[in-house]
Amino acid sequence: MAFHPRYVKHGFAAHGFAALLTLLAACAAVGPDHVAPAPEAPARWSDWHGGDATLAAPGSPDAQALARADWSVFADPTLARLQARAADANQDVRIAALRFAQARVQQTMAAAQHGPQGSARAGVTEQRQSEYGAGTRMIDAIAPQNRDQLVKVLSDPFTLYQAGFDASWEPDLWGRVRRSVEAAQASADAGQAGVRQMQWSIAAEVARSYFQWRAVQEQIRLARTDIALARDTLSLLRAKVGGGLLDDSALVRQRQQLEALEARLPQLLAQEAQAINQLTLLCGTRPGALNDELAAAASKTESTNADARWPDLALGVPSELAQRRPDIAAAEARLHAATAQIGVATADLYPRIALGASFGFESVGAQRFGDWGSRQWSIGPSLSLPIFDQGRRRSTVELRGLEQQEAAVAYQQTVLKAWHEIDAAVSAYMAERQRQQRLAKQVADSADDLALADAKYQNGVTDALPELDAQRSLLQARRDAADSVGQLQIALVAVYKALGDGK
Numbered sequence: 001m002a003f004h005p006r007y008v009k010h011g012f013a014a015h016g017f018a019a020l021l022t023l024l025a026a027c028a029a030v031g032p033d034h035v036a037p038a039p040e041a042p043a044r045w046s047d048w049h050g051g052d053a054t055l056a057a058p059g060s061p062d063a064q065a066l067a068r069a070d071w072s073v074f075a076d077p078t079l080a081r082l083q084a085r086a087a088d089a090n091q092d093v094r095i096a097a098l099r100f101a102q103a104r105v106q107q108t109m110a111a112a113q114h115g116p117q118g119s120a121r122a123g124v125t126e127q128r129q130s131e132y133g134a135g136t137r138m139i140d141a142i143a144p145q146n147r148d149q150l151v152k153v154l155s156d157p158f159t160l161y162q163a164g165f166d167a168s169w170e171p172d173l174w175g176r177v178r179r180s181v182e183a184a185q186a187s188a189d190a191g192q193a194g195v196r197q198m199q200w201s202i203a204a205e206v207a208r209s210y211f212q213w214r215a216v217q218e219q220i221r222l223a224r225t226d227i228a229l230a231r232d233t234l235s236l237l238r239a240k241v242g243g244g245l246l247d248d249s250a251l252v253r254q255r256q257q258l259e260a261l262e263a264r265l266p267q268l269l270a271q272e273a274q275a276i277n278q279l280t281l282l283c284g285t286r287p288g289a290l291n292d293e294l295a296a297a298a299s300k301t302e303s304t305n306a307d308a309r310w311p312d313l314a315l316g317v318p319s320e321l322a323q324r325r326p327d328i329a330a331a332e333a334r335l336h337a338a339t340a341q342i343g344v345a346t347a348d349l350y351p352r353i354a355l356g357a358s359f360g361f362e363s364v365g366a367q368r369f370g371d372w373g374s375r376q377w378s379i380g381p382s383l384s385l386p387i388f389d390q391g392r393r394r395s396t397v398e399l400r401g402l403e404q405q406e407a408a409v410a411y412q413q414t415v416l417k418a419w420h421e422i423d424a425a426v427s428a429y430m431a432e433r434q435r436q437q438r439l440a441k442q443v444a445d446s447a448d449d450l451a452l453a454d455a456k457y458q459n460g461v462t463d464a465l466p467e468l469d470a471q472r473s474l475l476q477a478r479r480d481a482a483d484s485v486g487q488l489q490i491a492l493v494a495v496y497k498a499l500g501d502g503k
Contacts, residue, residue, distance in 0.1 A: 029175020164360015
């Protein structure tokens, strides 16, 4: 139903009604207010550790060391260029950015409900009334004897000109619009955190694929060196067998070893191609587009740096994890949006009042169109009161409450998963670091053994076979150490990814 000014005899009543609407519009929004959850955190990282204590993150006097670090800890310009390219061209990052842009537009659309809405209208229509329609009933009642003449006049076609302006405003009595804006803002925050999460994940994936490629490159280099050494050994054995110094069994065994080494090389080349293709995909480009750049990078580094100084994993303050991980921020924002949606659904249970006004001109024929006498207008409030809808609105409130509970559980699951990811990444890094230290000692011992074998050969104590065996043992130790360095780099990338970008 609607109320019009002609029914209000005194200006005081009109002003009082407007004041009442203003007062109601300032009322608090219905529905629960969002309270940011405080995730549980240990006093020390090692307090929440599964497994042997030697794999837990050690303490450090500089608690912010790794928290302030970034990918520059690897000091690799090629990696930095690849990560920058992926940040600009990766399709998943673009999709996340577009979703964030959509959320911002949704926020603008929700905020637009606060103000008045206006629209202009205009039209020219050619019309003809039915001779037997509802409009002729009055003629039958008033002047039935002149019906034919009147109907003939009324049914003649005519042109109707119309133009005007309509405006409306709905006071936000119960906070429906405010809660809608709040939900849209929270969704935009979740979208922004999603962009951060995607950018950080892509940067980590680029680093992981890059170090996989580096590790395979080193394995290929060592495999080719080992193959060359095996061929030299095979030539020496052939000479000994030809001279009657050895039987054919040693020659057969060496030939089998050479064939095994040569058979391993295609597998390594396939792993190299897979790592390069993964990098090109992450960088949003075609297969083979990075071949020249990676070949130039490979030529600058002959081997991995097994003696690199690796960080001690000073992880910062555990309670700051929620501020570092974008996925936790996104989950908290989704919980906020779900809470605000309860208020939107609750506001629909209450009456809605809208203030409307319209002004325009209407004329049959163009001659008098625009004259003051052709004006028409209306102004007044309208009330919409939900009475009976088979429980649809209350079911919507209940549904929004269940969605909020789901978002709360999802938030708790995200936090719990974060702690597990960090602990697993730290354990893997610490274990690989211990392995790398022992393999580095093995390389040093193998180098000493080769030096002794070479000295014996040079002094004529032994022939070249012990020296070749020592070289082969040293190459195997270097292969194991190179693999450990690659795994250590990948494990450190996993730690960075688990800790989040810290923005």
